[in-house]
Amino acid sequence: MPELPEVETIARGLDQRVAGDTIESVWIGSKKQPLKSPAGVIASTLEGKRILRVQRAGKHIVFDLEGPAGAAPVPTKKGKMYHAERRQAAFQQRRDGQTAQWIVHLGMTGRMVISEPSAEAAKHTHLIAKLGSGRELRFIDPRMFGKLSVYSGGFDPGGVEPLEVSEERFVALFRGRKTPIKSALLNQKLLRGVGNIYADESLFRAGIRPRRRAATITREQLGKLRTAVKEVLREAIAAGGSSVSNYVDADGDEGFFQLQHRVYGREGEACLVCGCAIRRVVLGGRSSHYCPNCQK
């Protein structure tokens, strides 16, 4: 389901709503699970830990958890930590190698929801974390392409953040690659967070066809592409992400960026710039949408 803007929206929502809360107990479903770490390790790592903050790294949601016994002292005021204090605690503990991290990848259909305990668990609920505040944090994933894992400090998703990458670095990522530019954009080891929708939208704005070999793209065009990627991602985050089928954020709200898609999902419709019919081709098994006139 989610690419960078959706994960960013979800992580921000979660940070606002559960940072400072404590995970009291964890239930993990008994069927086969979308887990990367063993269920017992996940449960024992999460239980009893306070959530310091929730962030995004690529398409991953990262929960920074208060370290084990002996962790840096965490300043509290009546049990409530302020944002700056949480940041500080997270920083200190990572420096001291004491931060545990809970990593959630939502795959195509994963969702994280906050519910009252009385609310019936949705079908395909795989994990429920009971929080000190009395609420529950639930992970739901029908297709089970999502992945849950835990790390003790230092989770590294690889790749560079597209919103932070310099032009130098961006150009270097694609230099000499014979692979189609669209495939390179989807490669999380290069840029992390760009998925099918935003790859197509970025290429349209940069005027580059998805099948163009990365190595044949001029430096100037790559500069344009970097700008396009950032623009698209920023606009999408501002719109709360794209709700193409049933994506909702941590508060259950839909995103609206799908209304601004210029090529994705618009096969046969008129290009908003030149009026040409938008084409759809399959590239590396993924639908790719482009304007045959505007993109070269």
Next chain:
DNA sequence: ATACCGACCTGTCAGC
């Protein structure tokens, strides 16, 4: 290195 393919899963929707 690269590129294509199927596999992993369930749900939905269009078409017959």
Next chain:
DNA sequence: TGCTGACAGGTCGGTA
């Protein structure tokens, strides 16, 4: 109404 096939925001591993 119900069946079938195509398709879905992601990744991984195998094979040429």
